[in-house]
Amino acid sequence: MSPTAPPGPDAQTAPVLLDRAGLQALVDALVARGFDVIGPTLRDGAIVYDRIADLAALPAGWTDRQEAGRYRLERRADAALFGYAVGPQSWKRFLHPPEETLWRARRQDDGFTITPEPPSPAPFAFLGVRACELHAIAIQDRVFLGGAHRDPGYAARRQGAFLVALNCGTAAGTCFCASMGTGPRAESGFDLALTELIDAARHDFLAVAGSEAGAALLAVLPTRPAGPEATAAAEAVLARTEAGMGRHLDTNGLKERLQANPEHPRWDEVAARCLACANCTLVCPTCFCTSVADHTDLAGTEATRVKRWDSCFTADFSFIHGGSVRASGKSRYRQWLTHKLAHWIDQFGSSGCVGCGRCIAWCPVGIDITAEAAAIRAMPGKAVGEGKGGNA
Amino acid sequence: MDARLPSTRPRPTLAVWKFASCDGCQLSLLDCEDELLAVAGALDIAYFAEASSTLRPGPYDLSLVEGSITTAQDAERIRAVRAASKYLITIGACATAGGIQALRNFADVNDYIAAVYATPAYISTLATSTPIAAHVKVDFALHGCPINKTQLLEVISALLAGRKPDIPNESVCVACKRRGTPCVMVAHGTPCLGPVTRAGCGAICPAYQRGCYGCYGPAEAANTAALAAAWIALGADRTSLHRAFRSFNAAAEPFRKESDAHGDENHPG
Numbered sequence: 253m254s255p256t257a258p259p260g261p262d263a264q265t266a267p268v269l270l271d272r273a274g275l276q277a278l279v280d281a282l283v284a285r286g287f288d289v290i291g292p293t294l295r296d297g298a299i300v301y302d303r304i305a306d307l308a309a310l311p312a313g314w315t316d317r318q319e320a321g322r323y324r325l326e327r328r329a330d331a332a333l334f335g336y337a338v339g340p341q342s343w344k345r346f347l348h349p350p351e352e353t354l355w356r357a358r359r360q361d362d363g364f365t366i367t368p369e370p371p372s373p374a375p376f377a378f379l380g381v382r383a384c385e386l387h388a389i390a391i392q393d394r395v396f397l398g399g400a401h402r403d404p405g406y407a408a409r410r411q412g413a414f415l416v417a418l419n420c421g422t423a424a425g426t427c428f429c430a431s432m433g434t435g436p437r438a439e440s441g442f443d444l445a446l447t448e449l450i451d452a453a454r455h456d457f458l459a460v461a462g463s464e465a466g467a468a469l470l471a472v473l474p475t476r477p478a479g480p481e482a483t484a485a486a487e488a489v490l491a492r493t494e495a496g497m498g499r500h501l502d503t504n505g506l507k508e509r510l511q512a513n514p515e516h517p518r519w520d521e522v523a524a525r526c527l528a529c530a531n532c533t534l535v536c537p538t539c540f541c542t543s544v545a546d547h548t549d550l551a552g553t554e555a556t557r558v559k560r561w562d563s564c565f566t567a568d569f570s571f572i573h574g575g576s577v578r579a580s581g582k583s584r585y586r587q588w589l590t591h592k593l594a595h596w597i598d599q600f601g602s603s604g605c606v607g608c609g610r611c612i613a614w615c616p617v618g619i620d621i622t623a624e625a626a627a628i629r630a631m632p633g634k635a636v637g638e639g640k641g642g643n644a
Numbered sequence: 645m646d647a648r649l650p651s652t653r654p655r656p657t658l659a660v661w662k663f664a665s666c667d668g669c670q671l672s673l674l675d676c677e678d679e680l681l682a683v684a685g686a687l688d689i690a691y692f693a694e695a696s697s698t699l700r701p702g703p704y705d706l707s708l709v710e711g712s713i714t715t716a717q718d719a720e721r722i723r724a725v726r727a728a729s730k731y732l733i734t735i736g737a738c739a740t741a742g743g744i745q746a747l748r749n750f751a752d753v754n755d756y757i758a759a760v761y762a763t764p765a766y767i768s769t770l771a772t773s774t775p776i777a778a779h780v781k782v783d784f785a786l787h788g789c790p791i792n793k794t795q796l797l798e799v800i801s802a803l804l805a806g807r808k809p810d811i812p813n814e815s816v817c818v819a820c821k822r823r824g825t826p827c828v829m830v831a832h833g834t835p836c837l838g839p840v841t842r843a844g845c846g847a848i849c850p851a852y853q854r855g856c857y858g859c860y861g862p863a864e865a866a867n868t869a870a871l872a873a874a875w876i877a878l879g880a881d882r883t884s885l886h887r888a889f890r891s892f893n894a895a896a897e898p899f900r901k902e903s904d905a906h907g908d909e910n911h912p913g
Contacts, residue, residue: 340826341824531827550797562814
C-alpha cells in the first residue's frame with residue numbers, strides 16, 4: 253500500500269473463498285515473505301494484538317461485550333476466529349509505538365557523534381484490521397506523512413506494512429462507525445479484505461484484494477471461486493453488523509456547535525467525572541501526541557533522545573514557561589473532545605473520530621464521547637456563533 | 645571510565661540520610677548493581693551509613709533523604725542536613741508524604757505506643773509523621789514505596805548533566821497503556837488506584853492483574869472522588885475505599901481527603 257494514496261475505493265479483485273486451512277496458508281505465506289505477522293490473541297482477559305504464527309493463537313469462539321467503562325470476554329456459540337469487535341489496543345501500537353528511541357549520541361574528545369536508530373526490522377503484516385481501524389490508519393497517515401514534516405520512523409513502518417482487513421461480523425455496544433461513515437465495511441486502504449462466513453455448514457473467508465500486492469498473494473493461496481450465494485452471505489454479515497451498532501453520533505453541524513460552546517456547563521459536569529487519567533487518548537487509534545525526552549548516563553558520555561506517547565490530559569504536556577496551559581480537568585477534556593470532533597476537521601480535513609468506541613469502553617468511569625457531544629448539541633449553554641449546518 | 649567528567653573537576657559529593665523509614669529506598673541505591681560502579685565513579689560517596697562506616701563531614705553537593713520526621717531530634721537533624729547540602733532530594737513515600745507511619749496522624753499516638761512497646765515511658769515521639777518538605781526546602785521529590793531505581797539513576801544523571809529530570813507526573817494508566825496491559829478495572833472489574841496514582845513503578849501490579857495500591861502517591865490532578873464513585877459501582881464498600889487511600893501515602897492531601905470522606909475503620913462513612 254502506498255501510505256500517501258488518497259482515500260477512495262481501490263481496485264478490487266473478484267471475491268474468492270478461503271477455508272480455514274487457506275487462511276493458515278495466508279499467514280504462512282506472509283511469514284515466508286518476511287513479514288512480522290500481528291493478529292488478535294487472548295491475553296489478560298482481553299483480545300489484544302500480538303505476534304502470531306498460527307491460527308491457533310486467534311481467539312476462536314470468543315467475543316467481547318462492551319459498554320461504557322466495561323469490557324468482558326464471552327464465549328460464542330460458534331468457533332469464529334474474528335467474532336469480536338475491537339480490543340483495547342489498536343494498530344497504532346505498531347505503526348506509532350509507545351516509545352521510540354530517535355537517536356543516541358556519544359561524547360568524543362572534540363565533540364560528539366550521533367548514531368541514528370537502526371530502521372525497524374521486519375515489515376508488519378496486520379491480520380484482522382477493521383474498517384474503523386483502516387480509517388484510523390489513513391488519518392494517522394495524514395498526520396505523520398501529509399504535512400511538511402514527515403515522521404521518518406512512521407513512514408518506514410507504514411510503507412512496508414501489509415494490511416489484511418476484516419469486514420466486521422459483530423458490533424459492540426460501544427461501536428458507532430456506521431454514523432461516522434467509517435464502517436463496518438472495509439472499502440479501501442487494504443491489501444486484502446476478508447469476510448468471515450460461519451454457520452453449521454461452513455467456515456470460510458470471502459476474500460478480495462485491494463492492491464497489487466494483495467492480488468499477487470491471493471493468487472498463490474488455495475482459493476475457490478465465490479458464488480453469488482457467498483457474496484450475498486457476506487453482505488448479510490455487514491448488514492447485521494451495521495444494524496447492531498450500540499451507539500450513534502450525530503455529526504451534522506457538530507463541529508460548529510462544539511466550537512461555539514467553549515463555556516458550556518456540560519464541560520464542568522463531565523470534568524467532575526473525568527479522572528484525567530489519559531486512558532481515552534491512549535486507546536484512541538488516531539490520537540498521536542508524543543513528548544520527547546533527553547536522557548544522559550551517569551558518566552556524561554552517552555545521551556539518548558526518546559519519543560513516547562503523551563496525552564493532552566497530562567499537565568506536563570501543555571507545560572510552557574510559567575505553567576501548564578490546561579491546568580483544569582475541564583480544559584483538558586474540552587481540548588480532547590473539541591480537537592477530536594471539531595478542530596481536527598480544520599487541521600486535517602476529517603474528523604479525528606472513527607467510531608471504534610474504545611474511549612467509551614476503556615474509560616474507567618465510562619465517560620461516553622457520543623453522550624457528551626449529544627449533551628452539548630441538545631442544550632446550548634450560550635447561543636453564540638450558531639454555526640451553519642447546526643440542527644440542534 | 646576515563647571519558648567521564650573532566651578529571652580536573654572533583655566529583656560531586658553524595659550523602660544519604662535516613663529518618664523514620666524502613667531503609668527500602670536507600671536499598672534501591674545499593675540495588676543498582678550494574679550501575680553502582682558508575683554511581684561511585686560519578687559521585688564521591690561521602691556519607692552513606694547503610695553502605696560504609698566511613699562517614700565524612702559535609703558540606704555535600706547532593707543529599708538523598710529517606711524517611712519522615714517523627715521525633716523532635718529528627719526535626720532538628722533535618723535542618724542540619726539541609727544546611728550542609730547544596731541539593732536535597734527526598735526519596736520515597738515516607739520522605740515525600742509521611743509514609744505508612746503517618747497513620748498516627750489520624751489517631752492518638754499514645755495509643756499506638758501503649759499497644760506496641762513494653763515500656764511506653766521509654767518512647768519519646770511526635771504526635772505526627774510529616775514529610776521532609778514540611779520542615780525544610782526540598783529541591784526535588786522522588787516518590788514511591790519504594791522508589792524505582794531507574795528513576796533514581798535518572799535524577800542523579802540529570803543533576804550531573806545539569807538538565808531537567810525526566811520524571812513524569814502522569815497517572816499509572818499511562819504506563820499501563822504504554823506497556824500494553826489491558827485495564828483491570830474495565831476488563832475484570834478489579835478496583836484499581838492507577839487512575840489517581842503517580843506513575844513511576846512501571847505499572848507492575850496491573851500487569852499481574854492486580855489493582856494498583858497507590859504506592860507512588862497521588863498523581864497530578866487526581867480526581868479521587870470520581871474514582872471512588874467508580875469503585876462503589878464495581879461493588880467496593882466504603883471501608884475498603886477508606887483503607888485503599890489510607891496506606892503508604894495516607895497523609896498526601898488528595899488521599900487524606902478521600903480516605904476521610906469514607907469514614908474510619910470502625911465507622912465507615
